Amino acid sequence: IPDNGAAANMTLFSLGGFYMRKADADNAIACFKSALPYMEKAGDCDKLLIVYSSLGMAYCQKSDFKNALEYHEKADALVNRGYSNVASQMIYPLMSMEYRLQKNREKSETYFRKALRDIGNSDAYQFSLSAAWALAGSELDGDLSRVKEAVSAGVKAAERARADLSTAKTGVMAKSLPLYYAGVDIEARLGNAGRAFEYSEALRSRGFLDQMGQEAALHLSGVTDIERQKMRTLLARIEELRSDLERLNALPAAQRDAKSVTQSGAELHAAETELKSLDEKLSSRIPRYAMLRNPRPAGIADAQSWIRADQVILEYVLWDPSLEEIIVNTDGRQNAAALTMKPDLRSYCLVISKTGSVAVPLDGKFGYQSSIEELRAGVCNLREPSTFEKPRNELYDRLIAPVLKHIPDKTVSVLIVPDGSLSFIPFDTLRADAASPEFGSRYMLSFSPSVSVSMLSSARTVQNSASALTMGSAWYDPEKSATARGKRGYSRSVRGESDQDGSAPLSALQLSLLQKRARQVGAGVYFSEQNFRWNDLPGTGKEIAALKAEVFRSAEPAVYTGEHASEANLKKMSAEGDLKKFPFIHLACHGYFDGQVPEMSSVVFSEVSGQLKGDAEDGYLTVPETAVLDLNSRMVSLSACETGLSSTRRGDGMVGLARAFLVAGTQSVGVSLWSVDDEATSEFM
Numbered sequence: 001i002p003d004n005g006a007a008a009n010m011t012l013f014s015l016g017g018f019y020m021r022k023a024d025a026d027n028a029i030a031c032f033k034s035a036l037p038y039m040e041k042a043g044d045c046d047k048l049l050i051v052y053s054s055l056g057m058a059y060c061q062k063s064d065f066k067n068a069l070e071y072h073e074k075a076d077a078l079v080n081r082g083y084s085n086v087a088s089q090m091i092y093p094l095m096s097m098e099y100r101l102q103k104n105r106e107k108s109e110t111y112f113r114k115a116l117r118d119i120g121n122s123d124a125y126q127f128s129l130s131a132a133w134a135l136a137g138s139e140l141d142g143d144l145s146r147v148k149e150a151v152s153a154g155v156k157a158a159e160r161a162r163a164d165l166s167t168a169k170t171g172v173m174a175k176s177l178p179l180y181y182a183g184v185d186i187e188a189r190l191g192n193a194g195r196a197f198e199y200s201e202a203l204r205s206r207g208f209l210d211q212m213g214q215e216a217a218l219h220l221s222g223v224t225d226i227e228r229q230k231m232r233t234l235l236a237r238i239e240e241l242r243s244d245l246e247r248l249n250a251l252p253a254a255q256r257d258a259k260s261v262t263q264s265g266a267e268l269h270a271a272e273t274e275l276k277s278l279d280e281k282l283s284s285r286i287p288r289y290a291m292l293r294n295p296r297p298a299g300i301a302d303a304q305s306w307i308r309a310d311q312v313i314l315e316y317v318l319w320d321p322s323l324e325e326i327i328v329n330t331d332g333r334q335n336a337a338a339l340t341m342k343p344d345l346r347s348y349c350l351v352i353s354k355t356g357s358v359a360v361p362l363d364g365k366f367g368y369q370s371s372i373e374e375l376r377a378g379v380c381n382l383r384e385p386s387t388f389e390k391p392r393n394e395l396y397d398r399l400i401a402p403v404l405k406h407i408p409d410k411t412v413s414v415l416i417v418p419d420g421s422l423s424f425i426p427f428d429t430l431r432a433d434a435a436s437p438e439f440g441s442r443y444m445l446s447f448s449p450s451v452s453v454s455m456l457s458s459a460r461t462v463q464n465s466a467s468a469l470t471m472g473s474a475w476y477d478p479e480k481s482a483t484a485r486g487k488r489g490y491s492r493s494v495r496g497e498s499d500q501d502g503s504a505p506l507s508a509l510q511l512s513l514l515q516k517r518a519r520q521v522g523a524g525v526y527f528s529e530q531n532f533r534w535n536d537l538p539g540t541g542k543e544i545a546a547l548k549a550e551v552f553r554s555a556e557p558a559v560y561t562g563e564h565a566s567e568a569n570l571k572k573m574s575a576e577g578d579l580k581k582f583p584f585i586h587l588a589c590h591g592y593f594d595g596q597v598p599e600m601s602s603v604v605f606s607e608v609s610g611q612l613k614g615d616a617e618d619g620y621l622t623v624p625e626t627a628v629l630d631l632n633s634r635m636v637s638l639s640a641c642e643t644g645l646s647s648t649r650r651g652d653g654m655v656g657l658a659r660a661f662l663v664a665g666t667q668s669v670g671v672s673l674w675s676v677d678d679e680a681t682s683e684f685m
Contacts, residue, residue: 009035009038010035012031012032012034012035013031013032013035013047013050013051013054015031016029016030016031016032016035016054016058017054020054020057020058023061025059025061025062026062028054029055029059029062032051032054032055032058033055039051045078045081045083046083048078049075049079049083052071052072052074052075052078053071053072053075053090053091055071056069056070056071056075056091056094057091057094060094060098065097065098065101065102066102068094068098069095069098069099069102072091073095076091076095079091090127090130090131090134092111092112092118092131092135093111093131093134093135093138093150094134094138095107095111096108096109096111096112096115096135096138096139097138097139099111100138100139112135112139112146115131115135115150116135116149116150116153118131119131119132119153119154120153122157123160125157125158125160125161126172126175128154128157129158129161129172129175129176129179131154132150132151132153132154132155132157132179133154133178135150135153135154136150136151136182136186144186144189144190147182147186148186148187148190151179151183151186154176154179154182155176155179155180155183155199155202157176158172158173158176158179158180161173161176162206162294173206176206177203177206177323178323178324180199180202180203180206181203181319181323181345182345183195183196183202184196184199184200184203184348184350184359185319185345185346185348187359188348188361189346193300193350193357193358193359194299194300194301194357195300196348196350196359197299197300197303197315197350197352197357198297198298198299198300200315200317201297201298201451201452202297203317204297204417204449205295205297205452216624216625216627216628217289217292217293217628218231218232219625219628220288220289220292220628221575222286222289223282223286223289227278227282230278231275231278231279234271234274234275234278237271238268238271238275241264241268242268244260244264245261245264245265245268248260248261249261279293288628288663291456291663292627292628292663295452296452297450297452298450298451298452298455300352300357302455303451303455304352304353304355304357306451306455306458307352307354307415308354309354309410310410310411310413311353311354311411311412311414311415312351312352312353312407312408312411312413312414312415313350313351313352313353313414313415313417313451314349314350314351314403314415314416314417315349315350315417316347316348316349316362316399316416316417316418316419316422317348317349317350317419318347318362318368318419318421318422319345319346319347319364320420345364347361347364348360348361348362349362349399349402349403351403351407352451353406353407353408353411355408358406360402360403360406361402362398362399362402363398366394366398368395368398368421368422369421371391371394371395372395372421372422372424372425374388374390374391375388375391375392375426375429376673378391379426379429379674380674386434389433389434392429392430392431393430393432393433395425395430396430396432396439397432399422399425399427399430400427412443412444413443413444413445414443414444414445414446415446415447415448415451415454416445416446416448417447417448417449417450417451418447424673426673427439427440427445427447428440428441449656449658449659449662450659453662453663454662456662456663457666457667457668458667460632460667462583462632462633462634462667463583463632465555465583467552467556467557467581467582467583468551468552468555468557468558468582468583468584468585468586469557469558469560469573469579469582469584469585470544470547470548470552470557470558470559470560470585470586470588471544471559471560471561471565471569471570471586471587471588471605472537472540472541472543472544472560472561472565472586472587472588472589472639473537473538473540473541473561473562473565473588474537474561474565474566474589474590474604474605474606474609475536475562475565475606475611475612476534476535476537476590476604476606476608476609477535477536477609478533478608478610478611480536480609514596514597515596515597517529518597518600519599522618523600523602523618523620523622524608524618524619524620525618526597526600527592527600527608527620532592534590534604535590537588537589537590537640539679539681539682540588540589540640540682541561542679542682543588543639543681543682544559544561544586544588546683546685547685557584558582562606563606563611563612564606565589565605565606566606566607566612566615566617566619567605567606567617567618567619567620567621568607568615568616570605570621570629571617571625571629574629574630574631575630577630579629579630579631580630580632580633580665581632582633583632583633583635584633584634584637585631585633585635585636585666586636586637586639586685587603587636587637587638587639588639588640588685589603589604589605589638589640590603590604590640591603591638591640591657591671592604598623599622599623599624599656600620600622601622601623601656601657602620602621602622602623602657603620603621603626603638603657604620604621605617605619605621606619607619608620623657623660626657626660626661626664627660627663627664628664629664629665630664631661631664631665632665632666633665633666633667634666635666635668635669635670636666636668636669636670637669637670638669638671638672639670639681639685640672640681657671658671
């Protein structure tokens, strides 16, 4: 490669970045050093800043902190001369650690403060989150109070991003979730179980917000068409102005037009101010808009005031290391500093009683996923209980046994708030061994996606009547005519091989692309592209008839079957105020919990058959659509739900759909953890 070849040297630089993402520091350093002489000779300080920063990070990957500091100091010198870019803020977390390892506490503190300053001031939220993650990781073996500051700064950046409506499309809230897990961990290590609980509740609400998106709140009744259009116009304008500023700031300093930067900045500030004002106006006028846009997580005092004296909350916080890939990836690129200095987090069960709270450490090295899948396979395949004794004993030992001594003697009921794949465990069946009682025989168990949501839903006043809405026997099979329907349905499950069933986990980039595609095309196209097809469920017709005759006979229920069991009819009842008249809603329809694109988790209606003419709905009532229904019910029952095998790796799909019904206005939701025989379910329900 010619020494003066600019293109060749940029290729070397790009290749160095590739090697860093592969954690091949030696080849990364070789590439960067080969490109460095040309860049130094050319005097391109903007590119030099990136090369010096990257070399320092590559040496960090090798744990060669002396050489890392040498190049980071060169990068810092350029920053002090006025050169900067978004990625340059990543050097300060590393310099703080490098000086600390050299026992230069004063300079370590200086760069720690610089890193906090950049995290607090930047509106490049994704880099701010990565920088906070790296800063926390760089300090975890040192001063825990500094880790706490780093995590707090990252969470504040996430909250600024959440309040900034224009970030709704970026998935920035999903990227922030590891910082909330870090908040739980550091507070638990410091003995602050109450504060750890508050981080845990915030974690659950922020994850749900990422599923919802801004559009869901705009579809609430009470938001006018003019306000809706104004919001969308402002969001588009802000996105355009931010792109302009990023493009201008990416130019070399000599080519940057200061006047254009100032003008775009002023226009951006004006648009953001107008957007914030409109958001606050809607929040004050429409309480449910505020609930979707800015839910307030419960504090420890709130939770202890709410629970009964004979009740205990077990709130699980199960750290999943695969989530690191979310925060270290920025716009499809891995952030080397965040990848190098990632924190090693712990898992906990937060035990909350009327008079106390404690964070109980869990076994973070245990293979929860494989044990859960083994247990589910045993139950779903109707095997003898002895064949799945091992996984339920293992899960009991890891999840229940460590917390038993913290449950007061007079406890009668336990509210379980699961996390991740724990959402798919039948906790009541867990036991220490074959001779021991099941956990569900010792306490009355209930489950919640979060204490905050349960508190809100329990505070609602529901009319005391037995009236009900029942929907079932929907049309699903596109190949059947109306007269050909009604034969026995075997399994309340998806028909055919969906691309999710049994698939290997997707990489962060693949998952990001799948989620982006789903949001662009909507649920109907998404499920079709994933090769989902649905069985008819004639047993649900018998189920509804039995409920009408035996359960709701004192009050004639509203019954929708066949082509009338449609998404369009449910939304029509909601829009006209009829849906909130039913204290009981029974949806004997297919439901699917999607772990890969959680907001696509849906209750499935007759439109999917393709035989409902003139119906504009796609038949998939998704999480965002569910949350804006107008309910006021004691219970919503979903009697035909299932989960793809890959979805058990995260519980976001099930938790999101259940939470959406609670937000929409029901006090409780009944869901099944797996697909079952159609006629057996009819009899059971």
